[in-house]
Amino acid sequence: xxxxxxxxxxxxxxxxxxxxLNCTYSNSAFQYFMWYRxxxxxxxxxxxxxxxSGNKEDGRFTAQVDKSSKYISLFIRDSQPSDSATYxxxxxxxxxxxMLTFGGGTRLMVKP
Amino acid sequence: GAVVSQHPSWVICxxxxxxxxxxxxxxxxxxxxxxxxxxxxxxxxxxxxxxxGSKATYEQGxxxxxxxxxxxxxxxxxxxxxxxxxxxxxxxxxxAKGLAGFTDTQYFGPGTRLTVL
Numbered sequence: 001x002x003x004x005x006x007x008x009x010x011x012x013x014x015x016x017x018x019x020x021l022n023c024t025y026s027n028s029a030f031q032y033f034m035w036y037r038x039x040x041x042x043x044x045x046x047x048x049x050x051x052x053s054g055n056k057e058d059g060r061f062t063a064q065v066d067k068s069s070k071y072i073s074l075f076i077r078d079s080q081p082s083d084s085a086t087y088x089x090x091x092x093x094x095x096x097x098x099m100l101t102f103g104g105g106t107r108l109m110v111k112p
Numbered sequence: 113g114a115v116v117s118q119h120p121s122w123v124i125c126x127x128x129x130x131x132x133x134x135x136x137x138x139x140x141x142x143x144x145x146x147x148x149x150x151x152x153x154x155x156x157x158x159x160x161x162x163x164x165g166s167k168a169t170y171e172q173g174x175x176x177x178x179x180x181x182x183x184x185x186x187x188x189x190x191x192x193x194x195x196x197x198x199x200x201x202x203x204x205x206x207x208a209k210g211l212a213g214f215t216d217t218q219y220f221g222p223g224t225r226l227t228v229l
Contacts, residue, residue: 032217034217036220041203041223041225042222042223043116043118043205043207043220043221043222043223044156044205044220045220046114046217046218046219046220049217088155088156090218092217099158099161100158100218102155102156103155104154104155105155
């Protein structure tokens with residue numbers, strides 16, 4: 001079993017919809033949680049960076065961490081065709097140095 | 113802030129030749145740089161981690177003699193694929209991590225697509 005699980009999709013939604021992307025993990029040692037967006041043939045771009053449980057909002061994006069359930073989410077409001085990309089969750093343990101553990105990525109398609 | 117560049121963005125080479133890929137942190141000092149490879153529709157696979165001035169740490173299964181990493185300064189790391197073969201064709205992505213604050217996580221370069229004929 002992978003340490004971090006992420007539904008690969010593809011997830012197809014109409015423009016303007018609220019998108020919910022999720023990851024589950026098995027190791028309670030993960031303390032730092034990140035969401036990256038990756039367009040085709042480009043490097044991942046950091047969207048959100050959170051520490052421990054709670055919510056963090058940045059524009060149309062909200063990251064949510066529920067450590068008790070070992071579950072993290074990224075919500076995208078008013079989705080746009082330009083949001084079409086692969087979204088990768090990543091997490092890091094407190095004493096793991098710089099190592100990130102990635103989910104497999106969810107491919108999102110927002111249709112106009 | 114936290115911009116990472118890679119050069120070249122794509123390269124085509126003949127089998128048996130060596131290819132060097134550069135990774136630079138443009139507006140912060142990167143204490144640690146990472147090299148990943150990514151196959152189509154797959155997630156990132158960490159190849160190695162390098163700290164400035166010291167030898168890189170390679171992941172299991174990655175040949176250190178084939179993938180030479182040099183982290184010469186706090187803003188530059190290079191990956192050299194030696195004696196490249198078609199199976200080395202992939203998307204290579206670097207990331208850089210700073211000391212603290214907003215750079216205390218990995219920022220990725222745009223990637224380099226390597227095609228070995």
